[in-house]
Amino acid sequence: MSAVCAALAADPVLASHYADFRGKTQAALNPALVALVRQAVATVHGIDSAPIDESTLDEGTRLCLAYARRMPFEHTAISDAEAAAVALHLGEAGFVAFSVLAALADAECRAELVDLPGLVGG
Amino acid sequence: MSTTPRVSSAIAGEPAHFGSVLAHQPAIAESFFALYGRFWGSDVLAARIKEVARMRNARVTECGFCRNVRFDKAVAQGLGEEVLDDITDGYETSGMLTDTEKAVLRFTDALIHDPELLTGDAKAALQRHLTPAQIAELGLGVTLFLALAKALITMGLEPEVMDRTVLPTPAVLEAAE
Numbered sequence: 001m002s003a004v005c006a007a008l009a010a011d012p013v014l015a016s017h018y019a020d021f022r023g024k025t026q027a028a029l030n031p032a033l034v035a036l037v038r039q040a041v042a043t044v045h046g047i048d049s050a051p052i053d054e055s056t057l058d059e060g061t062r063l064c065l066a067y068a069r070r071m072p073f074e075h076t077a078i079s080d081a082e083a084a085a086v087a088l089h090l091g092e093a094g095f096v097a098f099s100v101l102a103a104l105a106d107a108e109c110r111a112e113l114v115d116l117p118g119l120v121g122g
Numbered sequence: 123m124s125t126t127p128r129v130s131s132a133i134a135g136e137p138a139h140f141g142s143v144l145a146h147q148p149a150i151a152e153s154f155f156a157l158y159g160r161f162w163g164s165d166v167l168a169a170r171i172k173e174v175a176r177m178r179n180a181r182v183t184e185c186g187f188c189r190n191v192r193f194d195k196a197v198a199q200g201l202g203e204e205v206l207d208d209i210t211d212g213y214e215t216s217g218m219l220t221d222t223e224k225a226v227l228r229f230t231d232a233l234i235h236d237p238e239l240l241t242g243d244a245k246a247a248l249q250r251h252l253t254p255a256q257i258a259e260l261g262l263g264v265t266l267f268l269a270l271a272k273a274l275i276t277m278g279l280e281p282e283v284m285d286r287t288v289l290p291t292p293a294v295l296e297a298a299e
Contacts, residue, residue, distance in 0.1 A: 004265050007258045014164065017157040018262060024153040075272045076184055083128040083276065092129055093146040096277070100150060103272035107265040113237040114229070116261040119245065120254045 002108045006117040025104060028097035029090075033061060037068045037098070041105040044072045045113060060089035068102040072109070128278035140187075140274055158266065159294035162193070167252070167259040169195035169291060174223045175230045175260060176267045177209045182234055185271035190284045195291035203286075222251040226260060233264045 002022065008015035026034045036057075042048035054062050067086050070078050087095035127138035132145035144151040162169065173196030180188035192201075208216035213227050225247040232240035240248075248257060274280065 004262055007261050010255060011166075011258060014157075014160060014259070014262060017153070017160050021150070021153040021157045024147075024149045028147050028150060071272060071276070075276055078276050080126065080128060080278070083278065087128065093132075096129055096143055096146045097150060099273045099277050100144075100147075100154075100269070103269040103276070104265075106272065107233075107269040110233050110237070110268065111261055111265050114232050114240050114261075116233075116258075119229075119248065120258045120261070 003112040003116045004108055007111070007120045009117075010120075022104065025097060025100050029094065029101060033064060033098075034101060036061065036065055037102055038105045040065045040068045041071060041102065042109050044069050045106075045109040047109055047112060063089060064098065068098075068105070071102045071106045075103075125280045125282045126278050128276075138279060140270075140279055143277060143279060155292070156294065158292045161259070161263060161266065162195070162292040163294050164259060167256045167263075168199060169193065170199035170201045171223065171226055171256075171260070172196070172263050173201050174209060174219070175226055175264050177206055178213075178227050178230045179234055179264060179267040179271060181210065182231070183268065183271040183275070185274055186280045186284060187274055188267070188271050190281075190286050192286060192288045193291040194288050197288060221247070225251045229257075229260065230264050233261070234268050 005015060005019055005022075008018060036052060039048055039050065039052055043051070052065065054065070057065075063082075063085050067078065067082055070082075083095070086098065090098055127143070129138060129143045129146065131138045131142035133142040136142040141151070144154065162172065173193055176188065176193075179185070205218045208218045209227065213219055214224060216224070219227070225244070228239060228244040229248050232238075232244065252260065
């Protein structure tokens with residue numbers, strides 16, 4: 001469960017809406033890619049220390065992960081060429097879902113790092 | 123940072139903007155707008171407080187679109203430009219922002235920038251000024267503001283120029299309920 005979902009436990013309506021948004025975003029992409037993007041972003045934040053073995057991944061997936069790793073601290077430096085390469089791999093609709101996923105993964109890691117559920121719990 | 127859209131509009135006749143680009147993924151779009159409307163429609167945390175956090179995020183993430191939008195509900199709750207002008211580095215000394223808003227800004231900075239900023243004093247201040255339910259709602263809001271701003275920026279949806287624009291506060295569409 002994400003830190004945001006956990007923090008919203010006392011508000012089932014908002015929690016349900018948030019879980020739905022999160023779920024719809026993930027459902028638009030390959031589940032393996034979703035897991036890798038979340039892992040890559042978490043690693044940048046120092047949350048998940050398990051390294052990703054990229055040797056078995058295709059070039060497009062490696063591009064996506066390199067892009068996702070820039071989301072936490074370098075989002076304004078991502079170039080048109082980098083974005084075009086990911087969009088070419090995922091297609092335009094896929095790139096939209098991927099952009100939301102990577103940005104949300106970053107924000108959720110940050111919510112975990114400030115211990116949002118702990119703040120709510122007192 | 124690009125101001126050239128990296129994704130086309132999915133709505134015929136409309137330029138690329140967040141809504142028209144998100145329309146490439148209708149299920150995500152519908153879910154996001156339902157969530158965002160519900161969040162802004164809730165009065166657990168005042169719209170003015172939410173807008174203070176949103177504006178801080180806009181300035182730190184460099185989201186030009188977010189920076190120039192104002193939501194009318196917060197404006198009606200007294201959040202004028204003279205207050206917004208103080209949501210910059212050094213806000214701790216502002217005479218326009220309330221102590222609650224300063225606590226909210228410290229939390230916002232910790233979440234979007236550096237978790238180390240949420241010191242024991244900052245955490246205590248947040249919990250003194252806000253109820254647990256309000257903190258949960260604030261945490262959701264800052265998470266969404268940050269993700270939305272970064273998605274906008276990385277999809278190249280930043281405006282080249284944009285005037286300050288007061289928009290209706292997002293709301294839940296009755297048909298969606």
